[in-house]
Amino acid sequence: MKLAILDRDGTLNPLGDGYVTSPEEWTAMAGALEAIARLNHAGWHVVVATNQPGLGRGLFDVMALNAIHAKMHRQVAALGGRIDAVFYCPHAADEECACRKPAPGLLEQISDRYGVERQEVQVVGSCAAHLQAGAALGAQLHLVCTGPSAHLHPGMPLPADMPPGTRVHASLGDFVDQLLPAAAPPLAATPLPPLAGGISLDAI
Template sequence: MAQRTVAHPGAATMKLVILDRDGTLNPLVDGYITTPDEWTPLPGALEAVARLAHAGWHVAVATNQPGLGRGLLDVVALNAIHARLQRQLAALGGRIDAIFFCPHAADEDCHCRKPAPGLLEQIVERYGVEPHEVQVVGSCSAHLQAGAALGAVLHLVCTGAAADCAPGQPLPPGCPAGAQVHADLGAFVDALLAAPAPAGRAA
């Protein structure tokens, strides 16, 4: 079963975005981020998350962290990394409600390592949200493949693993068809907040 760190639970019915972490909130690095000092946000990423919070959206993160299973960091270190993220977000008036993570390596055949949908299923179950109402946002195909298996609305941001992509260009290999493409997390938030609210649901 996937391990997770959880902040504040939300309401039973909510507007929910599920983000990838590496390449979406912070730059990709060689190897793994193993200490809080190694974690830095992408320009504008935390501001984008704060804007979601101000607009009434709840944000969760689903992230593969195989460095745990390989002994390159422990849960204490991972929690410290995420505490740094949350502190920087709080300074902007934002927060991430929950961070779910898979500690397994690719050869462990778990259901929680993306592109399997296990982490996303846990998030949807926890918050009681219909999968087709969830916005799944990331820069790597595995995150969006997990979102496709869930039945969520898919958004590719052109940072991290997708830094060579751009809106209007063909989707990168492995990216599920139908994914909407945005220059970065800020551009995704611009588009999301400009869209009309679905019928029967308040903005």
């Protein structure tokens, strides 16, 4: 199985001034969902791993988070792709849990759930915490220059908080361009079949 673990905020949706607390506040980054669909049609499974400390702080509840992710699932499905699951950490930073990135707990659970060798997993995101968790997992690391890393670009030296060996891409679409073979077929117009049971949301 080919598995890519993506961060959410700053990678799939733009960063706002605060937390995304409702579906109305969630909008996709230009080209991000199309990139996921291209991965899917090349045989890749895509899972999202995201810190959501707003849950622990009471800024929104699980129903709101599920509604946000339902919107995300619908929009990627409309483009012929799918996100297999969303794994999230609901804890605030001071709770010292094992699942809040940069701790690798979420990524370990995903790797184990899908039975993928950790060194074969592609971990992709725009923030240091996501990539530090990927480094602790032993995965292959990819920084996309969006969200908190929008001031960076490929060819620049890595910031000090980025793990060594991280590869840099201008966007999620550019990551997909470099990951997939040049001769990969174009995105099919027919949507992928829906997952059994619909949306999957998991937390440690």
